[in-house]
Amino acid sequence: MADFPAICPVSRRFKAAQFPTKRFTSISGAGTTRLYGSKGFDATLDVQFLVDDEHLVRITDNWDESYGTYLPITLPDAVVASNGELLDAIVPDYLEWHWAEPPSVESLNPGLHRVTVKLVAHLEING
Amino acid sequence: MILTGADGLLKYGSGTCVKVRNWSLNISRDAIDVSCLNTYDREYVAGLRSATGSATLYYDPTQTTDRALLNSIFADNSDCGGTTCLETVSFFLNNCASGPGNFEAEAIITSVSPAVEVGAATAVQISFQISGPIDGTF
Numbered sequence: 001m002a003d004f005p006a007i008c009p010v011s012r013r014f015k016a017a018q019f020p021t022k023r024f025t026s027i028s029g030a031g032t033t034r035l036y037g038s039k040g041f042d043a044t045l046d047v048q049f050l051v052d053d054e055h056l057v058r059i060t061d062n063w064d065e066s067y068g069t070y071l072p073i074t075l076p077d078a079v080v081a082s083n084g085e086l087l088d089a090i091v092p093d094y095l096e097w098h099w100a101e102p103p104s105v106e107s108l109n110p111g112l113h114r115v116t117v118k119l120v121a122h123l124e125i126n127g
Numbered sequence: 128m129i130l131t132g133a134d135g136l137l138k139y140g141s142g143t144c145v146k147v148r149n150w151s152l153n154i155s156r157d158a159i160d161v162s163c164l165n166t167y168d169r170e171y172v173a174g175l176r177s178a179t180g181s182a183t184l185y186y187d188p189t190q191t192t193d194r195a196l197l198n199s200i201f202a203d204n205s206d207c208g209g210t211t212c213l214e215t216v217s218f219f220l221n222n223c224a225s226g227p228g229n230f231e232a233e234a235i236i237t238s239v240s241p242a243v244e245v246g247a248a249t250a251v252q253i254s255f256q257i258s259g260p261i262d263g264t265f
Contacts, residue, residue, distance in 0.1 A: 008163035050161045081165030109174055112159065
């Protein structure tokens, strides 16, 4: 498990876990929704950072150390700053954060970059 | 030594100083907001510099340097060898002497506004957009 670098983000967007349900609708329009598990999965967290070259490298290093989306990562308090306890309360313990996609880097000025990081909290089969 | 308008000059290209009533130079720099979550005080880092300038020239048809400066507004990119028409403009707080208070930069003339008035010397207001770095210090 790789530690994500402790950098304070400039924005953060969270989407709660979804549940494995499926809606079956009959010809009449009436239907029923089935629940296929009691655990949520795939909560998402999108964070943006304004960072210098050094911190940009630390973020991309974490992507490499995690083998992309393969290994789970731990989020330090700085990343969930001000919402740390709230995030812990609303994200089930059995979920593990992973990279959802490669980091996206927009260079704004010499030595200043806007990095968008998209994370997803997976429910592992052995979890 | 306190300087006055008598010490100020404006020079265009490699020519002599043009006859100006006044000039001004405005140098500014962006402040980029890098405030992050969990803070209550904004933080900034320095961004890009930019500068604009303006001047009021006396109109004298016999002054070729002054006229060249005014006529540069009519130059198209093709007239400048296919590149952007940048002119070297030098601003002098302290006469044409070298040293502090003098600035030189590449600029595009962005406006030329001649005006005629009864009982006053005919003058032309011009504006510059500085391109690239400014050479000089206060």
